[in-house]
Amino acid sequence: MTHGYPKFTEFVGAATWKFLCDCADILAFTGELFAAACEAVRHPKKIRWRETLYYMDMCGSDAVPITLMICFLMGLILGFQGAVQMHKYGGDVYLAPLVGASIVKELGPLMVAIIATGRAGSSFAAEIGTMKVSEEIDAMMTMGFVPSRFLVIPKMIAMILVLPMLTAMGDAVGIIGGMLVANIKLGIPFEAYYNMTLWGVKPFYFFEGLTKSAVYAFIIASIGCMRGFEARTDAMGVGRAATSAVVTSIFLIAVADALLAFIFSSINES
Amino acid sequence: MREIVAEVKNLKAGYGNRVILENINFQVFKGEIFMILGGSGCGKSTLLKHMIGLYKPMSGDVIINGKSIVNTDGAGKREIMRSFGVTYQGGALFKSLTLTENISLPLEEYTGYPKDVIEKIAERKLELVGLDGFGDYMPSEISGGMAKRAGIARAMALDPELLFFDEPSAGLDPISSAKLDELILNLRNKTGTTMLIVTHELDSIFSVADRVIVLDRESKGIIASGKPAELLHESPNPFVREFLSRSDMKRKV
Numbered sequence: 007m008t009h010g011y012p013k014f015t016e017f018v019g020a021a022t023w024k025f026l027c028d029c030a031d032i033l034a035f036t037g038e039l040f041a042a043a044c045e046a047v048r049h050p051k052k053i054r055w056r057e058t059l060y061y062m063d064m065c066g067s068d069a070v071p072i073t074l075m076i077c078f079l080m081g082l083i084l085g086f087q088g089a090v091q092m093h094k095y096g097g098d099v100y101l102a103p104l105v106g107a108s109i110v111k112e113l114g115p116l117m118v119a120i121i122a123t124g125r126a127g128s129s130f131a132a133e134i135g136t137m138k139v140s141e142e143i144d145a146m147m148t149m150g151f152v153p154s155r156f157l158v159i160p161k162m163i164a165m166i167l168v169l170p171m172l173t174a175m176g177d178a179v180g181i182i183g184g185m186l187v188a189n190i191k192l193g194i195p196f197e198a199y200y201n202m203t204l205w206g207v208k209p210f211y212f213f214e215g216l217t218k219s220a221v222y223a224f225i226i227a228s229i230g231c232m233r234g235f236e237a238r239t240d241a242m243g244v245g246r247a248a249t250s251a252v253v254t255s256i257f258l259i260a261v262a263d264a265l266l267a268f269i270f271s272s273i274n275e276s
Numbered sequence: 277m278r279e280i281v282a283e284v285k286n287l288k289a290g291y292g293n294r295v296i297l298e299n300i301n302f303q304v305f306k307g308e309i310f311m312i313l314g315g316s317g318c319g320k321s322t323l324l325k326h327m328i329g330l331y332k333p334m335s336g337d338v339i340i341n342g343k344s345i346v347n348t349d350g351a352g353k354r355e356i357m358r359s360f361g362v363t364y365q366g367g368a369l370f371k372s373l374t375l376t377e378n379i380s381l382p383l384e385e386y387t388g389y390p391k392d393v394i395e396k397i398a399e400r401k402l403e404l405v406g407l408d409g410f411g412d413y414m415p416s417e418i419s420g421g422m423a424k425r426a427g428i429a430r431a432m433a434l435d436p437e438l439l440f441f442d443e444p445s446a447g448l449d450p451i452s453s454a455k456l457d458e459l460i461l462n463l464r465n466k467t468g469t470t471m472l473i474v475t476h477e478l479d480s481i482f483s484v485a486d487r488v489i490v491l492d493r494e495s496k497g498i499i500a501s502g503k504p505a506e507l508l509h510e511s512p513n514p515f516v517r518e519f520l521s522r523s524d525m526k527r528k529v
């Protein structure tokens with residue numbers, strides 16, 4: 007048993023099995039969520055709007071400073087790296103479309119989603135995990151409630167409304183970051199940079215970016231909540247749930263990004 | 277023949293492959309205070325959680341008010357769950373809501389009464405457990421004993437005819453725990469509510485319980501059942517006599 011090969015196969019087998027089980031769980035949870043969402047659409051009065059507003063505040067307005075800061079820096083960095091390369095080949099004028107399109111289509115939604123995963127996704131998992139430990143979830147069930155209606159739907163709605171807004175703001179400051187670098191490093195006037203951005207960044211790119219960010223919002227909220235519900239009720243359970251929420255969300259965001267990039271590029275070409 | 281409110285039939289329960297309880301059979305009659313006793317880790321909470329439908333048993337059945345909670349799912353199961361109240365070990369109050377909101381929640385969901393009526397009811401329930409004036413407090417601002425009492429108030433919000441308690445007096449000082457026993461007894465006498473109480477608090481057995489069952493970890497089942505006073509003298513099981521006589525002694529000191 008202790009020889010290298012069987013142990014390795016065993017390990018790979020166990021890991022694969024665990025991964026497949028996890029996929030099945032995610033699928034089941036998504037189904038449950040979908041049922042709860044349909045219920046919510048049919049009876050909008052039963053949605054917990056007060057909680058929804060609370061989470062919009064928590065995931066939205068509270069996250070504005072850090073989001074703007076990081077997106078601005080990202081614009082600066084991208085502008086700087088782009089300026090060095092573009093200048094080598096005499097492509098200075100194309101810096102604006104490069105920075106603009108990359109941020110609006112890819113990096114804006116992605117960075118905002120990663121920040122939201124760290125801030126909101128982990129706190130969703132911790133919150134629900136703690137409620138599980140203190141038997142609040144049990145209490146909800148024995149009161150005849152469907153816990154996801156109280157705990158998941160408000161977070162989901164809040165995230166899906168708020169994340170695209172954050173992304174739009176992040177896009178704007180990111181472009182400004184690129185503009186600053188272009189002006190300082192390559193001496194491109196602000197107006198020229200602005201015009202080149204308008205020329206290079208199509209409205210469709212915005213649509214693509216915001217759609218992505220809505221999808222990421224769905225992933226972050228559902229995985230955060232799911233990991234919370236799965237949390238073990240011992241001392242380490244809640245911490246592990248939060249960590250796992252972040253790791254799984256970022257992984258799924260990367261997968262979704264690849265799929266969406268593919269889908270959008272084929273739509274755009276046709 | 278007295279009316280049966282809850283019945284456990286041939287219950288076999290556990291976690292994973294590990295069996296904790298088997299061959300559990302008992303009935304709870306209307307209006308009585310029924311206690312489940314036993315040493316730590318013998319499966320008292322496990323039994324309770326199976327009775328209220330949070331876990332599925334390996335085999336056997338639990339009947340609440342004539343309906344099987346084991347073989348019902350979805351909306352039907354929620355309907356059965358709504359018909360009884362449960363108070364949890366730590367109160368399990370919703371931390372983001374005030375005490376009044378905690379108690380109002382089931383009322384808002386299920387009754388359709390206007391807001392002021394619901395608030396009145398919540399106030400009355402808080403009064404009943406001696407927490408009048410604390411309605412606007414958050415659960416984090418009250419003590420453990422108060423949280424437990426608030427949990428009882430919430431469990432009674434819809435005036436259920438059956439209440440489950442998990443270790444109502446664990447972790448309370450002797451005076452608070454005696455007060456809690458008094459409260460439980462009073463409630464039963466005033467409202468006729470059937471109560472099923474899981475406890476390892478010896479003090480309350482003789483003063484509160486009408487009937488008890490004693491669980492044992494080794495035999496994974498019930499080793500004694502009946503009226504506490506009868507068991508004290510007549511139980512064939514020496515462990516049970518010992519267990520109960522300690523509590524009896526404590527009471528007389």
Ligand SMILES: Nc1ncnc2c1ncn2[C@@H]1O[C@H](COP(=O)(O)OP(=O)(O)OP(=O)(O)O)[C@@H](O)[C@H]1O
Nearest residue numbers: 291292296314315316317318319320321322323476
């Ligand atoms: N969720 C769970 N998963 C696996 N095993 C569990 C779980 N909950 C309890 N157990 C096991 O079941 C046994 C009975 O636990 P239970 O909580 O029912 O005991 P108890 O009689 O309520 O004890 P106490 O008086 O300490 O509360 C214990 O050995 C425990 O290890």
Ligand SMILES: [Mg+2]
Nearest residue numbers: 320321322443
């Ligand atoms: Mg217990």
